[in-house]
Amino acid sequence: MASPLRYLDLQQSRSELPNRLNELWRNGRPHIYATSVAEALSSRASQGSISSDAPSHCIKAISDAPSPRGIMSAGSHALVELHHAQFEAAPCGIHLNIAEQIEQAINIRYQSDSLLCPYSYIELQEGARAHIIEEHVSLGDALIFSLRRIKLAQGASLRLELREIGSGKSHAFNISEISVTSANFRQISSHSNHAWAREESICNISNAPESEIESSAMLLSANRLEGKQILDQRSDQNQLSPNTSSRVFYKNVIDDKARAIFDGNIYVAKDAHYSDAQQTNRNMMLSETASIYSLPGLEILADKVQCSHGSASGPMDAEELFYLCSRGISRYDAQKLVAEGFLQESYDRFSRES
């Protein structure tokens, strides 16, 4: 199986903290948040609460999970190393190994008012099915720096909701490495009320040899930013073998002085023919001082593919507002409704059957 060399190269060549010269970080605010992550990690101890209502036979000891070290990241190798040092000192997190079809949603909750460096390791065995809701709650000026590894075996199907809830002053940083092998994966992430948040979702999609099940992965996101919030999202769709499909669909509503960064990439490995990949970033801008930096990328090394990406940003549709106002809804409420409707599309895709 081919591996996306880009990251490995970058990881090896840049062991220092992310800065503006790091291609995978430069569009965010690395000088603000990479340093504050490093500072928090070196000056605070990891503390907080971790809970899960998963059936007890699915829960394994976190110390039995493969080390989070070496997790694929978007140029955040140095920070992963720092996380690892914390994790070594006090391993914390959730290790789930699911072998059956679980109908009821499983809740995972991380909460902290200082610093928490959890590691989630979620493995779905052949044919397993689950719906997981992972909630990160940051109080005060807390930082939750979480690493996640998700592995789906043949025929498995996972729906995952990642909700990062902040206090206005809090920070969040999440790195997920998702391996989908002849399986089906769907994720929706939302980040609300963080001073800044960075999310890296790296999805490696392939098919098991001789398997008839074709992998598909869908990464969704819906966020509303206000004040001076910064949201920095990186998504990677690495299609590593033939006949796989993936979708990225990220939407933001950006108000006040908030700033969003979307940096996505579709990578189709050599020989990964019949890949089908799409990537969409849509942004609704609500104020004169809101800003967006959108970088939808494609790296295609195979010729029999269908790949496309799109990025569109613009103001709220005046006609939609007018329509609602003409029905007696106040302008404030109308704006809220239109923005909600805009974000709702991500949730609709998440809950859609096919």
Add this chain to the structure above:
Amino acid sequence: MTRDEATFTIDSRGEFSFPENHKYDAGYGLTESTIDYISDAKGEPDWLRQFRKDALRKFNEMPMPEHWAPESLKNLDFDKIRYYLAHGNAPTRNWEDVPDEVKRTFERLGVPEQERAFLAGVDAQYDSETAYSNMQEELTKQGVIFVNANEGLMQHEEIFRPWFGKVIPVGDNKFSALNHAAFSGGSFIYIPKGVKLKQPLQAYFRINSESMGQFERTLIIADEGSELMYMEGCTAPKFDTATLHSGVVELVALKGAKIQYVTVQNWATNVYNLVIQRGLAMEDAEIRWIDCNIGAALTMKYPAVVLQGRGARGEVLSISIAHEGQHQDTGARMIHAAPDTSSNIIAKSISIGQGRGSYRGEVIIGKNATGCKNNTECDALLINAESRTDTYPAINIKGNSSSVQHEASVSQVDEEMLFYMQQRGLTRAQAMSLAVNGFVNELINEFPMEYSVELRRLIDLEMEDSIG
């Protein structure tokens, strides 16, 4: 290294090579003495000599683009490059030396007999004097200045110096500094207020100077309300022994002016073609870059428009064809710095064999630029399993009154479509060529007629070679 009357044979990766005989040759490497040599040869004033030396210092200080640039840029060795070659008068190559393959391309493109020798580098310029002098007379009557870079700076200093290096400053990037230090060739054009040129201007027709330089420098100033179209390059393969071409093209469109700049580039595949093109569009002005890249080993070219005045418009239409061993790294930049400005980018790239096509774009909507619009479309077509394509757009927007959309797609030629055409009696190469022509059709129509006819033939030829 010998300076004068040097005779070299340069290997051009199996393309073809000529024994050369240059009147001026500044030797390998770029130092202060190389610059003195260039300045002496051109008889330049002291300020220009000093200007070049300052640029050289900047060039030496600045780093190579590193973390994003194509790998093959690393192969560039600045000490193994000659920075100034001038032919003197007599052509020194023989038509017999031109390989059959090239002759065949000329044949197929329908290049007129007299032009072939010029294009193959056999003749310093083909016999266009009559046509040229008629045109020159007409232009002078209208007050148009159309000269080479050196003449421009020396004879029309008051017009060109204020804008020289203003759109693309010396320190913009390493290659801009390099060009400022070593520039020669290129055109300086001034179009007076309200003059609308009916005929396109071509570098091609300008005599008494090197028509194409390694470090070409072009500055076009279109005064208020004027219009012009400028064409550079040609579809036929162009041979040169120099392996690095680093040009700078600056356009200035004052209030209400319109500039269209057409480039067709088909360098031999041993050439690094690193060109910086940027235009400044003032109030209600319009700048269009129409760009076609076929040749060169590595092309890095991202035409830009800075929309500086209210209501300005910018457009980039780009076609690139990356063949075996080529990397076409092209793109576009639109910088919206004023309200109510609009821009459009359409880029189509074709990768054949092990060719690699990349699109790198940037759209910036600044703080006070309200009511701006941008539309970007880039499509890539992959012909063989070995080819590769990348798209890296960057969209940076402030504020809630502008709308920006970007769309890109990657696809291959539909097998069913090919089958259908083959079944009607076309060969596979013909079918492929039709499909590819269909892919770029809407852009090819934007080129001047002769160019679009030649481009179509060229695509036929490429398909025949890679499929047929």
